[in-house]
Amino acid sequence: MVTIKPAGDQAVTVEFADRIDAAVNARVIALADALKARPVEGIVETVPTYRSLLVYYDPGRIRGAQLMPLLHERVEHLTEGGENTARHFRVPVCYRGDDALDLADLAEIKNISPEELIALHTAADYRVYMIGFAPGFTYLGGLPEALHTPRLAVPRQKVAAGAVGIGGAQAAINSLSGPSGWRYIGRTPLRLFAPERAEPSFFRAGDMIRFFEIGADEMAALERRAASGEAIVESEAA
Structure with missing residues (x-):
């Protein structure tokens, strides 16, 4: 009701x-x-x-x-499915080096290899449930149950923008640098919030996301392109 x-x-x-x-x-x-x-x-x-x-x-x-x-x-008078048409995105993520803050620890907790954890994370389809907490911060559903993990007991004082995290049964992408208790396993070069854009928040509620892995060199190259204002991720047909 x-x-x-x-x-x-x-x-x-x-x-x-x-x-x-x-x-x-x-x-x-x-x-x-x-x-x-x-x-x-x-x-x-x-x-x-x-x-x-x-x-x-x-x-x-x-x-x-x-x-x-x-x-x-x-x-x-709402119709089934509403008037919304979901957009679909493939989002690049670097799961290596300093971008993978909690990847090794989380893999150990789950008793799997980091590669298996990455495979689980990139195999899922994620729904953007809402944008909130900070401008552009993206809350995601669809995290595989095997990756459900409580947040850190002591939050970090600063996590980079673009960090891809896990908090309980939720997943998320950090939009701005700041403190957080989520467990972060990678980072995307995508700019989730840019006030100069006509639509400052990149994602909208109802969008669908699938992550794919990139290496450190590609991460650096895509970050440079994103910083210049280039669109590095485009919506795909469903």
Whole structure:
């Protein structure tokens, strides 16, 4: 049952469920897309999360009490699969050297070789559930169960942008350098957040990702190209 309730005096949250589930997340994104395709006067922004949609509004143009029944109506008329078409990406990752902060330790914990761990990680299809925590930070579902691992007991003070991590049953890509308790096994040269772009966050909720391994030399070359503003990763057909 969908629940809609106030979130402060300028937003409401539309909660679709109390669990993490791809079908639930698809409905969240479908509502966001529907509101983009047919805007409601007064809505200024929508933020998809794992299981809910946060809807910001201008109280000078619409009141929360007016908005909530309109959102209920939109939810009731959502079509299966929504209006969203997932984009598919192949994302390069270097799993070697200083980019593989926790790879060796995690392989030892799992009693497998680093190569087997990389093979498991690159064989999976990952869903972008949400963008949050930091601008462009990408939360991913689809991590193989064999790689599920609790976060570090003591967070690191600084992890590089582009670091590819594991935290419990989740995977993620770090968008900006900063502290983190995730376990990082590689790094991508892709710039997840660039404020000069028309769409600053590279990924959107609902996108699909598959990682592939690159070496240190290719990593360095792709980082130079990305720093110059070149698009090093393009969307693929499903």
